Structures are given as structure tokens and as C-alpha cells.
Amino acid sequence: MPSLLRADGVTRTFGSFTAVDDVSLTVEPGEVVGLLGANGAGKTTLIRMILGLLPPTSGDLELFGDAPSRAGRARLGYVPQGLGLWSSLTAVENLDFVDDTFGSGTSELPPELKPVANELVADLGLGHQRQLAFAAALGHGPELLVLDEPTSGVDPLSRSRLWDQIHDHADAGVGVLVTTHYMQEAQQCDRLVLMSRGRAVAAGTERDIIGDTVAYEVDSPHWQRTFDVLGSAGMLVTLSGTRVRVVDGSGRAVAAALEGAGVEHTVHEAHATLEEAMTARER
Amino acid sequence: MRAMILKEFRELRRDRRTMAMLVIMPIVLLTIFGYAANFSVDEISTAVVGDSADAVESQLPDLFVPLDAADIPDESPEDLVRDNVADVVIDTSTTPPTAYLDGSSLFMAQTADAALGRLGPDAITIDILFNPDLETSAVMVPALIGLILTFIGTIITSIGLVKERQNGTIEQLAVMPLKPTDVIIGKIAPYFILASLDMVIITLLGVWIFDVPFNGSVWLFAAGGAIFLFVVLGLGVLISTASQTQAQAIQLAIMMLLPQVLLSGFIFPLESMPEAIAWIGRVLPLTYFVQISQGIMLRGADFSSLWLPFVVLIGMAVVIFTAAVLRFRRDLAPTRHSKKAGK
Structure with missing residues (x-):
């Protein structure tokens, strides 16, 4: 059985700029694949190619075992970052239009949206708009869901509900490709592809992405001074509360820098987080 | 305040369309008006x-x-x-x-x-x-029908289409299992229907309120109106494909509308204009619709004497509408995909 989505060495250039460079990726049924990367990493360009909005400059791209096409799009649900809702239609009218277009019968409004069913989308809060966009994307029973920053700007409770929905569909066999730069969301994915400057620089589970990236935690009563000294020494320094963390350096170099500056400290090795691993790769 | 003025000038300098409206339009208008605004008939x-x-x-x-x-x-x-x-x-x-x-x-x-x-x-x-009392309204109303259709066709249609782009929903349409032609026809048909209804209402009001005669064939008039609508709707779609925002669409539509008002011959006779300016008038669709509407309504002219404006409008409709559809289609389906893009 072919993958729902298969990209093989896909590249897209705009003049001399390479937005996506030789990226390969697959999404299988029931799998939630996270596409991670900073702004400008090439995630949206890759999504646009997958949706057939942009042809690849080179490489092979298959949706349901074939080139992206109208027939393929009928089996796909898409929630764009901008949600793609018609703001001068009501919630129900938006769903009706999508149902008619996909020929999928009448979709049921999610219970949370029933009280606002006849309100214009422009008057709905962002949380309701996102729920509606999800309902519209799911109404025709898609086999593959493509979600571009699906929970951006949503409160934690609504975010958690949307992820429950994503997992419910994945459990029912739907493949999900989701772009995000929220690390907590990345942890909800079965598999991750990390993009940086157009390239897929790492792929696998969260553990695979973190790889052998290490972090050093520094405890010191003078955490601000610690932060300044290590930053001035050119290290990648982050703060976790008042605890200073150094990513991808060496424990010995950290200690040497602090001793040289006469800062009281203790250093110990810790697991790098996904965000730290990403930052280290971006550096 | 100085910072505000400076910021405004910097923004204006980069907004080429607004700059064109501010600088070039007055010069063009003055030149055209100066030459075209001539009511006297010499021959x-x-x-x-x-x-x-x-x-x-x-x-x-x-x-x-x-x-x-x-x-x-x-x-x-x-x-x-x-x-x-x-x-x-x-x-x-x-x-x-x-x-x-x-x-x-x-x-x-x-x-x-x-x-x-x-x-x-x-x-x-x-x-x-045909107009024994030389009533101005009898001459103006048939031409105004064309002007109103031009207004609806270019401004209203382009705004409606650009809204889709501005809201990002055009991308949503592009990823739905819709044929580009379904989207294009679906978008344009309501405007075509509304503009047709408008045409009927304006014509009836013109006849009832201003006693404008309707001496010719209603069907020939309807055919002329329909062909003209294709031209102006095509212009509206073209404008929308060249605009990112509704404000840009309105600017472009006004740039299209103004010359039609001035140079289509319904205010100033084409015969009174210098040849170069009259030629600008002769490439504008409204010029030909005015000939058709005045000919049918006032003179009761039939196709044998109106075939030329009909043929010109059909030619314009084919060229403009095809260009508009192709450009709109490009937004929806940028290129066809082959399974192998080549490595």
C-alpha cells in the first residue's frame, strides 16, 4: 500500500534562492508527522508543493501514490495558517459550502459551535474559528490531514482539545502532517522532520532529533553574572527560571569560563530539550 | 509630526499605483480633457x-x-x-x-x-x-446603461474577486477538488446575473421616468448587453488578478473607468476629438456599447447597421475574457503537475 504522502528529494527554487532543498518525507496512515523549523525554514513552501499549489523544481512528490491532483485533493483535509474561512458567511454556511464542494453530505457542527452556528465567521473568536476550520477540513472524511500551525494563537485548553481531535483521527487511520514551532506540540507527534534553511536536517522521534546534543545546567547564586559571562564566551546560553543552561558546549569549557571570571557555580550535564537541539542546529 | 510626514512620504513613494494616480493621472486627464472636451461639430x-x-x-x-x-x-x-x-x-x-x-x-x-x-x-x-425634441436624457440614458454596467463589471467584480485573495481563501479554493473553470464560472456568474438584472432595471426606469424611446429589438439589445458584460466582467477579473488588495483593485478600476466616461463618445462626440484621442476612444468597449444602445433604443437600428460594434465587442469579449480566465486560472492551478518533476 503506498504512503499517503511521499516526497523524495523535493527541491524548490525561486531564482537563485533555494526555499526547499532536497527534502524527503513520508506520511503513513495513522501517523502524526510533525514538520518543525523556524520561520523561513521552508515548511510552508513544502506544504504548498504537497497541496499542488506550487510545482517542485525537482524531485518526486506523490499524494496517495500519484502526483498531486484534483482527485487526490478530494481525499485530503487542509487547515491553513490563515484558516481559509469565508468571513462574511456564517459558521453553518461555511460548512455547507465545503460539504457541497466535496459532495460529502451535511457535516455536523461540533457541539461547541452550535450556539454560534448562525453567526458570521468574522464575529467569531479565534478559538471558534479554528474549531470551524477543523470541522470543515474533517467533514469529508479525509485520509490525510495537512495542518499548518493549527493551534497558533489558541488558548491551552482549546489547543489540548484540538490535539485530542487530531489523535482521535490518527487512531482511526488518518495520516496527519502538521507544521509547528511549538515544542510542546512537536512532542505530540509520532515522528518529526526538522527543517532548517530549506533542508531536512534531522528526522525521527524527539529523541532522534535531540540526538547527542547535550546541555549543561549551571547553578549559581549569581545567575545574571553567570549568564553574561557564558554569553560573552560565545556559548549558546538559555535560562530556565534562574538556572542557566548551556547547549552543545563542553562542561569543562563552562567551568573554565566561570572560574576565570570568579563566579561561584556548580555544573552538571542534563538532557537537552527539543528546542535546545533545534537552536543548536540552527546556530 | 515631522516623523509622521516623512513616514507617509516614504510609504507613498513605494506605492507606485497611488503615485501614478497622484502624478500621472492629473496630467493625462488634463491633456485628454483639454483635447476631448469639445462639443462643437466641425463636419x-x-x-x-x-x-x-x-x-x-x-x-x-x-x-x-x-x-x-x-x-x-x-x-x-x-x-x-x-x-x-x-x-x-x-x-x-x-x-x-x-x-x-x-x-x-x-x-x-x-x-x-x-x-x-x-x-x-x-x-x-x-x-x-428618433429624438425630435433633442432631449439630452434620450441620448444619455442608453449610454448610462453602459456606464453602469462598466461600473459593476469592473469595480464590483474586481473587489469581489480580490477579497478572496486578500482573505487567503483563494488558496483554500485551489486545494479543494474544484476545477478552475468551476471556480471562475462560480465567481463570475452571480455578478453576470446581478449586472443583467441591473441592466433591465435601468433600461425600464430610463424608458418610464425619462421617456426614452425604445424603438428597436429587445433581443438584439439584450445580446449587445450580454456581450458587453462579458467584456467588462473580463476587465474586472483582469484587474483582480493584478491586485493584491481591494484598494488596489479600486484604483485600477477607476483608471479603466475614467477614460471610458470621457472618451466613449457619449459626453463629447468622437468626431469632435483630434484623431489620436478619438482612436483611444475607439479601443474602449463602452464606445461600441453606446453605439449599440443608442442605435437600438433611439433609431430602432437592426443588426445590419450595427454589425460593426457587435463584431468589435465580440472580439474584445473573446480576447479580454480569455486573458482574464487564463490569468485567474494561473492563481488557482499554477502549473500542471507531472508525477516526476525531474531531478
Whole structure:
């Protein structure tokens, strides 16, 4: 059985700029694949190619075992970052239009949206708009869901509900490709592809992405001074509360820098987080 | 405040369309207005028919430019005027000779009426056809129908289409299992229907309120209106494909609309304009719709005398609508995909 989505060495250039460079990726049924990367990493360009909005400059791209096409799009649900809702239609009218277009019968409004069913989308809060966009994307029973920053700007409770929905569909066999730069969301994915400057620089589970990236935690009563000294020494320094963390350096170099500056400290090795691993790769 | 003014100028400098409206439009308008805004008619094409044609022709003021007898078809004087063979037809078989004037060409008819009147009532009888009282509204209303359709076709349609792009929903349409033609027809059909209804309402109001005659075929008029609508809707779609925001679409639409108002011949006669300016008028669709609507409503003209504006409008409709659809389609389906893009 072919993958729902298969990209093989896909590249897209705009003049001399390479937005996506030789990226390969697959999404299988029931799998939630996270596409991670900073702004400008090439995630949206890759999504646009997958949706057939942009042809690849080179490489092979298959949706349901074939080139992206109208027939393929009928089996796909898409929630764009901008949600793609018609703001001068009501919630129900938006769903009706999508149902008619996909020929999928009448979709049921999610219970949370029933009280606002006849309100214009422009008057709905962002949380309701996102729920509606999800309902519209799911109404025709898609086999593959493509979600571009699906929970951006949503409160934690609504975010958690949307992820429950994503997992419910994945459990029912739907493949999900989701772009995000929220690390907590990345942890909800079965598999991750990390993009940086157009390239897929790492792929696998969260553990695979973190790889052998290490972090050093520094405890010191003078955490601000610690932060300044290590930053001035050119290290990648982050703060976790008042605890200073150094990513991808060496424990010995950290200690040497602090001793040289006469800062009281203790250093110990810790697991790098996904965000730290990403930052280290971006550096 | 200084910072605010500086910021505004910097933004304006980079907004080429607004700059064009601010700088180029006034110059273009002044030039065109200066040359085109001319109500006076210097030449009136005249067909002199009947036995004493040569004698009468020689007595006519220079304003009247006689046609060669060989170019005048063997028709009644009324038909010669109706079919636009000449602006004035003088029948010398009556005593005194009768001058038939085309009342649907308002300024020409007024000029000819005054010039012939000076010859004296015994010298010539004047019969103004199609708009005997030389009512301005009778000439203006058929042309205004075209102007209103142009307004709806370009401004309203382009705004409606750009809204889809501005809200990001055009991308959503592009990823739905819709054919580009479904989207294009679905987007344009409501405007076509609404503009058609508008055309009916304006025409009826013009006839009822302003007593504008409707002497010709309703079906021919409807056909002309439908073809013209395709042209202006095509222009609206073209404008939308060249605009990112509704404000840009309105700017472009106004740039399209203004020359049509001034140079389509319904305010200032094309014949009174310098040839170069008149040629601008001759490439504008409204010019031809005005010829059709005035011809059908006032003169009761049939297709045999209106085939030229019909053919020109059909040509424009095909070219503009095809270009519009192709450009709109490019937004929806940028290129066809092959399974292998090549490595």
C-alpha cells in the first residue's frame, strides 16, 4: 500500500534562492508527522508543493501514490495558517459550502459551535474559528490531514482539545502532517522532520532529533553574572527560571569560563530539550 | 509630526499605483480633457438624394460634407439616417427639400439644425428623427446603461474577486477538488446575473421616468448587453488578478473607468476629438456599447447597421475574457503537475 504522502528529494527554487532543498518525507496512515523549523525554514513552501499549489523544481512528490491532483485533493483535509474561512458567511454556511464542494453530505457542527452556528465567521473568536476550520477540513472524511500551525494563537485548553481531535483521527487511520514551532506540540507527534534553511536536517522521534546534543545546567547564586559571562564566551546560553543552561558546549569549557571570571557555580550535564537541539542546529 | 510626514512620504513613494494616480493621472486627464472636451461639430456627413441633389449640394454651407452619390444606397431617407449612412440626409424630391437629422447624435443634430435654420424656412424643411425634441436624457440614458454596467463589471467584480485573495481563501479554493473553470464560472456568474438584472432595471426606469424611446429589438439589445458584460466582467477579473488588495483593485478600476466616461463618445462626440484621442476612444468597449444602445433604443437600428460594434465587442469579449480566465486560472492551478518533476 503506498504512503499517503511521499516526497523524495523535493527541491524548490525561486531564482537563485533555494526555499526547499532536497527534502524527503513520508506520511503513513495513522501517523502524526510533525514538520518543525523556524520561520523561513521552508515548511510552508513544502506544504504548498504537497497541496499542488506550487510545482517542485525537482524531485518526486506523490499524494496517495500519484502526483498531486484534483482527485487526490478530494481525499485530503487542509487547515491553513490563515484558516481559509469565508468571513462574511456564517459558521453553518461555511460548512455547507465545503460539504457541497466535496459532495460529502451535511457535516455536523461540533457541539461547541452550535450556539454560534448562525453567526458570521468574522464575529467569531479565534478559538471558534479554528474549531470551524477543523470541522470543515474533517467533514469529508479525509485520509490525510495537512495542518499548518493549527493551534497558533489558541488558548491551552482549546489547543489540548484540538490535539485530542487530531489523535482521535490518527487512531482511526488518518495520516496527519502538521507544521509547528511549538515544542510542546512537536512532542505530540509520532515522528518529526526538522527543517532548517530549506533542508531536512534531522528526522525521527524527539529523541532522534535531540540526538547527542547535550546541555549543561549551571547553578549559581549569581545567575545574571553567570549568564553574561557564558554569553560573552560565545556559548549558546538559555535560562530556565534562574538556572542557566548551556547547549552543545563542553562542561569543562563552562567551568573554565566561570572560574576565570570568579563566579561561584556548580555544573552538571542534563538532557537537552527539543528546542535546545533545534537552536543548536540552527546556530 | 515631522516623523509622521516623512513616514507617509516614504510609504507613498513605494506605492507606485497611488503615485501614478497622484502624478500621472492629473496630467493625462488634463491633456485628454483639454483635447476631448469639445462639443462643437466641425463636419457633418451629408447624403443629398433626389433629382436636384447637385443643385442643393452646391448651396449647402461648408459644415455639411456631402457623400459621393455612388456611396449612398438606394434606401428611404429615414433608413439612410437609421443605418448611419450619413448624419444628415437631404431629400431634394420635396419642395422645399427636406433635411432628415439624426436626433440620436445630439450635438451634431443641434449644430445641423442651427445651420440649416439659418437658410430660412422656405429654403429647407427640417425633420429631426428618433429624438425630435433633442432631449439630452434620450441620448444619455442608453449610454448610462453602459456606464453602469462598466461600473459593476469592473469595480464590483474586481473587489469581489480580490477579497478572496486578500482573505487567503483563494488558496483554500485551489486545494479543494474544484476545477478552475468551476471556480471562475462560480465567481463570475452571480455578478453576470446581478449586472443583467441591473441592466433591465435601468433600461425600464430610463424608458418610464425619462421617456426614452425604445424603438428597436429587445433581443438584439439584450445580446449587445450580454456581450458587453462579458467584456467588462473580463476587465474586472483582469484587474483582480493584478491586485493584491481591494484598494488596489479600486484604483485600477477607476483608471479603466475614467477614460471610458470621457472618451466613449457619449459626453463629447468622437468626431469632435483630434484623431489620436478619438482612436483611444475607439479601443474602449463602452464606445461600441453606446453605439449599440443608442442605435437600438433611439433609431430602432437592426443588426445590419450595427454589425460593426457587435463584431468589435465580440472580439474584445473573446480576447479580454480569455486573458482574464487564463490569468485567474494561473492563481488557482499554477502549473500542471507531472508525477516526476525531474531531478
